[in-house]
Amino acid sequence: MRPTVHDIAAAAGVSLATVDRVLNRRPGVRHVTREKVETAIRELGYIRDVAAANLAKGRTYPLVFILPASDNSFMHGLNAEIRQAILRSPAERTDIRTIEVPAFDPAALVSVLEGLSREKPCGIAMVATDAPDVRAAVDRLVRERFPIVTLVSDLTGSLRHHYAGVDNIAAGRTAARLLGRFLGARKGEIAVLAGSMLVRDHRERLEGFTSVMAEEFPDLAILPVLEGRDDPEVAHRLVADALGNAGIIGVYSLGAGNRGLVRALKEKAVDRTLTVIAHELTAHTRAALIDNTIDAILNQDAGHEVRSAIRVLKAKADGLAVIDAQERIRLDIFLKDNLP
Amino acid sequence: MRPTVHDIAAAAGVSLATVDRVLNRRPGVRHVTREKVETAIRELGYIRDVAAANLAKGRTYPLVFILPASDNSFMHGLNAEIRQAILRSPAERTDIRTIEVPAFDPAALVSVLEGLSREKPCGIAMVATDAPDVRAAVDRLVRERFPIVTLVSDLTGSLRHHYAGVDNIAAGRTAARLLGRFLGARKGEIAVLAGSMLVRDHRERLEGFTSVMAEEFPDLAILPVLEGRDDPEVAHRLVADALGNAGIIGVYSLGAGNRGLVRALKEKAVDRTLTVIAHELTAHTRAALIDNTIDAILNQDAGHEVRSAIRVLKAKADGLAVIDAQERIRLDIFLKDNLP
DNA sequence: GTTTTTTTGATTTACGTACATCAAATTTGG
DNA sequence: CCAAATTTGATGTACGTAAATCAAAAAAAC
Numbered sequence: 202m203r204p205t206v207h208d209i210a211a212a213a214g215v216s217l218a219t220v221d222r223v224l225n226r227r228p229g230v231r232h233v234t235r236e237k238v239e240t241a242i243r244e245l246g247y248i249r250d251v252a253a254a255n256l257a258k259g260r261t262y263p264l265v266f267i268l269p270a271s272d273n274s275f276m277h278g279l280n281a282e283i284r285q286a287i288l289r290s291p292a293e294r295t296d297i298r299t300i301e302v303p304a305f306d307p308a309a310l311v312s313v314l315e316g317l318s319r320e321k322p323c324g325i326a327m328v329a330t331d332a333p334d335v336r337a338a339v340d341r342l343v344r345e346r347f348p349i350v351t352l353v354s355d356l357t358g359s360l361r362h363h364y365a366g367v368d369n370i371a372a373g374r375t376a377a378r379l380l381g382r383f384l385g386a387r388k389g390e391i392a393v394l395a396g397s398m399l400v401r402d403h404r405e406r407l408e409g410f411t412s413v414m415a416e417e418f419p420d421l422a423i424l425p426v427l428e429g430r431d432d433p434e435v436a437h438r439l440v441a442d443a444l445g446n447a448g449i450i451g452v453y454s455l456g457a458g459n460r461g462l463v464r465a466l467k468e469k470a471v472d473r474t475l476t477v478i479a480h481e482l483t484a485h486t487r488a489a490l491i492d493n494t495i496d497a498i499l500n501q502d503a504g505h506e507v508r509s510a511i512r513v514l515k516a517k518a519d520g521l522a523v524i525d526a527q528e529r530i531r532l533d534i535f536l537k538d539n540l541p
Numbered sequence: 542m543r544p545t546v547h548d549i550a551a552a553a554g555v556s557l558a559t560v561d562r563v564l565n566r567r568p569g570v571r572h573v574t575r576e577k578v579e580t581a582i583r584e585l586g587y588i589r590d591v592a593a594a595n596l597a598k599g600r601t602y603p604l605v606f607i608l609p610a611s612d613n614s615f616m617h618g619l620n621a622e623i624r625q626a627i628l629r630s631p632a633e634r635t636d637i638r639t640i641e642v643p644a645f646d647p648a649a650l651v652s653v654l655e656g657l658s659r660e661k662p663c664g665i666a667m668v669a670t671d672a673p674d675v676r677a678a679v680d681r682l683v684r685e686r687f688p689i690v691t692l693v694s695d696l697t698g699s700l701r702h703h704y705a706g707v708d709n710i711a712a713g714r715t716a717a718r719l720l721g722r723f724l725g726a727r728k729g730e731i732a733v734l735a736g737s738m739l740v741r742d743h744r745e746r747l748e749g750f751t752s753v754m755a756e757e758f759p760d761l762a763i764l765p766v767l768e769g770r771d772d773p774e775v776a777h778r779l780v781a782d783a784l785g786n787a788g789i790i791g792v793y794s795l796g797a798g799n800r801g802l803v804r805a806l807k808e809k810a811v812d813r814t815l816t817v818i819a820h821e822l823t824a825h826t827r828a829a830l831i832d833n834t835i836d837a838i839l840n841q842d843a844g845h846e847v848r849s850a851i852r853v854l855k856a857k858a859d860g861l862a863v864i865d866a867q868e869r870i871r872l873d874i875f876l877k878d879n880l881p
Numbered sequence: 882g883t884t885t886t887t888t889t890g891a892t893t894t895a896c897g898t899a900c901a902t903c904a905a906a907t908t909t910g911g
Numbered sequence: 912c913c914a915a916a917t918t919t920g921a922t923g924t925a926c927g928t929a930a931a932t933c934a935a936a937a938a939a940a941c
Contacts, residue, residue, distance in 0.1 A: 203631055256928075505867070570918070
């Protein structure tokens with residue numbers, strides 16, 4: 202049988218109350234006594250029964266998710282996954298609240314973060330906007346012992362405990378290699394459609410993409426980036442215009458707004474064999490992959506990201522270890538054959 | 542606050558004991574009373590606190606993993622992941638035992654399964670060998686209310702509750718499309734290295750591969766399958782021989798034993814531009830991907846499979862729902878850029 | 882050595898559920 | 912209508928931990 206607090210007390214020759222004081226870092230224990238207890242804990246291999254502890258504490262996990270108010274399929278999906286998680290709240294003892302902040306607005310994000318230090322959630326998940334002020338606010342909260350994970354978009358250089366999202370540089374590199382290999386020995390130009398270069402994940406994807414293109418596919422020239430602001434209408438216009446250029450043989454869409462991209466491709470490129478790689482599996486991109494308008498989709502699974510963020514925050518709140526391999530968010534590559 | 546059994550008792554106007562009888566399907570409750578309680582449960586939205594229930598029951602989950610005694614990297618990896626899970630046992634209240642059976646030996650597997658119905662584990666995970674006897678044995682255990690999940694290799698047509706593994710037909714199709722697209726417009730022959738056509742997952746991968754090749758890449762001819770028995774030495778000999786054929790421009794290795802494949806490629810194909818797709822990310826295939834000997838690796842994550850199997854078995858044992866999207870084992874596609 | 886402070890022990894209640902026991906109430910059969 | 916059988920209630924203990932109280936013991940300060 203697994204040892205309990207009683208066994209520890211007996212082994213250390215102290216009372217239950219003292220063991221409790223040590224376990225829960227309560228004051229009033231002499232150093233030598235604390236050592237005795239800790240030795241007993243180590244020797245018996247005691248592990249606190251988290252379920253029993255949470256029961257006794259009546260613990261719940263108030264969590265806050267901070268999301269940008271962006272109107273695109275991916276963010277809608279992310280929201281939906283958080284709602285699913287809220288439905289599971291009773292069973293998971295979580296109490297999840299979402300806060301929407303204007304997208305790409307560091308000041309707004311900072312003020313929300315500052316408000317949180319009064320509210321005392323036991324964990325914060327946030328889609329980070331990359332700015333020095335935000336980094337400072339996050340670091341401050343971490344120092345106040347709030348568990349924080351970044352979601353989808355990271356805040357490198359900050360003290361956040363974990364990042365629940367894909368490696369966007371790797372994603373861009375992968376897109377480049379797929380596109381390059383699919384195009385074989387052909388020469389030509391590549392159009393790149395992004396949302397905005399103000400967003401870190403988009404910048405990173407582009408960075409990864411261009412570096413592999415430059416290193417390994419010198420016959421493919423990358424045209425100036427089209428910034429579609431994740432808006433289908435804007436994306437449509439930009440892509441439609443760009444396709445006037447007959448030298449384009451490939452397209453990489455690294456942001457959202459793919460509905461517009463697909464429409465432009467169907468209107469302007471029926472007679473051409475374009476190779477197209479896009480991000481995020483949505484109803485539109487899925488249909489386009491199936492009808493061969495798109496050749497491959499790179500995806501991050503919003504459901505996994507949300508569940509992982511919750512697991513990590515709970516573990517941090519309890520001071521427990523996380524299974525790193527389990528929490529790595531993988532880059533999904535979908536061809537028409539392995540769609541879920 | 543979440544309603545408790547006390548609230549249910551009060552709402553239904555019965556005693557705690559009666560609520561308990563209803564909740565735990567104990568006898569001695571009149572039909573009308575049972576209805577009253579069930580109504581109260583529904584109306585208050587009562588959900589049993591599984592942690593408290595397990596605490597009270599002193600519940601553990603004795604689980605059995607049945608694995609083939611195969612000596613290849615993938616099975617070693619799977620074993621390692623199960624050992625990891627065993628290390629987590631105290632925290633997860635599991636009690637995991639593994640049983641090795643001779644590979645590809647339905648009779649041995651059946652006799653192990655029959656032995657289990659006496660041992661009463663609360664769940665069984667097994668790498669299935671595809672045979673009618675096995676199917677029958679599994680169905681028998683399912684009828685005796687044992688939760689059963691198949692691992693890595695499925696047993697379609699049986700009553701198993703869940704399959705923790707990838708869709709191998711989709712994997713084969715994906716391999717074909719990747720290979721076809723990478724080869725572009727080139728014509729030539731494709732060598733296929735398998736472990737054994739007696740294993741269902743290998744048969745399915747081949748089936749998916751050949752069907753996409755036939756449909757979409759008619760210029761590529763598939764040579765007769767080389768059966769390497771997942772053995773590096775055999776694989777090396779077969780591939781080295783096959784590479785005497787100068788018409789070969791691509792290789793698909795759908796089984797294990799890739800160490801031999803890689804060695805053969807390095808010896809015989811230095812001067813040629815072969816496109817190679819292999820299964821399972823191991824130290825050898827990873828190195829080969831990085832040095833461009835292999836172009837893409839398809840992988841199933843053994844850690845995810847094991848953890849998913851455990852989660853599903855526990856949920857089934859408790860009669861709880863599983864999050865389907867979370868338990869879908871995805872096919873990983875690795876290029877050298879998105880290696881973990 | 883006495884007082885003050887700090888440390889430790891003993892004990893109790895609580896969390897939400899499971900499960901057992903025994904008595905009381907109700908229903909059923911004859 | 913009575914006896915037997917069934918159903919229900921009341922109650923207590925247990926699971927492993929948290930957290931509180933108050934008394935007792937030990938250590939530190941004077």
